[in-house]
Amino acid sequence: MVVAAVAESAPGSGIDSRLRVESGDHRMEIELTTTHNGYMTSSVPQRHNDSGAFRAEAAKLGLPVTTEQRERTASFLQNAYADGRLTEVEFDERIGMALQAQTRRELNTSFAGLALVPASGMRLTSRSLSADAVAPSAKAMGGLSHLSALGTWVVGPAVIYATAQKGSYTKREAAKAFNFQALMALMVLVGGLVLPNFLAEIVMPVLALSWLIFTIVGVVKAFQGKDWTNPIAVVIPLKVLNQGRRQSDGRQERSLIG
Numbered sequence: 001m002v003v004a005a006v007a008e009s010a011p012g013s014g015i016d017s018r019l020r021v022e023s024g025d026h027r028m029e030i031e032l033t034t035t036h037n038g039y040m041t042s043s044v045p046q047r048h049n050d051s052g053a054f055r056a057e058a059a060k061l062g063l064p065v066t067t068e069q070r071e072r073t074a075s076f077l078q079n080a081y082a083d084g085r086l087t088e089v090e091f092d093e094r095i096g097m098a099l100q101a102q103t104r105r106e107l108n109t110s111f112a113g114l115a116l117v118p119a120s121g122m123r124l125t126s127r128s129l130s131a132d133a134v135a136p137s138a139k140a141m142g143g144l145s146h147l148s149a150l151g152t153w154v155v156g157p158a159v160i161y162a163t164a165q166k167g168s169y170t171k172r173e174a175a176k177a178f179n180f181q182a183l184m185a186l187m188v189l190v191g192g193l194v195l196p197n198f199l200a201e202i203v204m205p206v207l208a209l210s211w212l213i214f215t216i217v218g219v220v221k222a223f224q225g226k227d228w229t230n231p232i233a234v235v236i237p238l239k240v241l242n243q244g245r246r247q248s249d250g251r252q253e254r255s256l257i258g
Contacts, residue, residue, distance in 0.1 A: 061105040073098040073110055075167050080114055082168025084135035134169050134225035142173030143223035149215055154181045161241055173222045175241040180218065180230060183238040184211045 074095055081091040094110045101107035134142075141160060148156025161174035184207065191203050214230040221228035 062103050065101055065104055065107050069107065070099055070101065073107060077110060078165060078167035082165040082170065083138050085114065138169045139223055139225045141170040143219050145170065145174035146177045146215060146218040146222050149177050149181045154178050157181065167244060172244045175243040176229060177218060178241050179239050179243065180214065180233050182240050183233060183236060186238070
């Protein structure tokens with residue numbers, strides 16, 4: 001037989017209500033917390049047949065957070081804002097909560113409505129946080145940053161990079177477009193200066209064709225929302241502009257907290 005009860009709020013605990021479900025030796029609790037601006041977050045501890053183990057796990061929510069954990073959280077919120085999942089007002093409120101959080105429970109509030117926050121050590125990974133596809137507007141601007149290079153060289157990517165939100169998919173793609181165009185220009189310049197004429201007549205057309213092909217591939221990949229880097233940039237990793245970390249496709253498993 002299953003017995004369910006809602007416990008009253010505990011003053012000073014930061015928890016507004018707790019739903020407890022028990023069946024035999026098994027217990028599960030769901031904690032609901034409403035923040036000052038109306039957001040609600042929940043923590044769902046895993047089942048335990050030992051009440052002592054349950055209390056120990058729930059106590060982890062009271063552990064202090066580090067500066068690195070706050071910075072990872074801020075980076076995720078910046079991506080959510082850039083991808084259109086948060087308005088400017090929501091982003092300002094949530095980033096403030098994240099940077100001022102002292103405990104893991106307080107840090108949970110900044111994820112309300114964006115990700116399920118597990119109580120067990122609050123180990124949120126990039127996969128769980130980046131499951132949503134890149135916003136269409138971000139894909140469009142990312143693709144445009146590569147496409148503009150066909151007619152403006154580094155000017156188009158530089159303008160988009162300067163105006164894009166820090167940490168966003170658009171800014172990463174603009175940086176990659178700029179860096180690739182700068183790399184190819186440098187290779188052409190060096191080749192023209194050091195290669196003898198007979199070799200230059202062979203190498204220069206190859207470089208020109210490679211520039212065109214990889215620029216177009218970059219356009220297509222960015223419009224698809226992919227985090228792709230062309231092979232030439234992998235072999236010669238010239239980075240004039242900061243491309244940031246690869247996390248937009250949600251395939252990395254790095255833990256954001258803990």
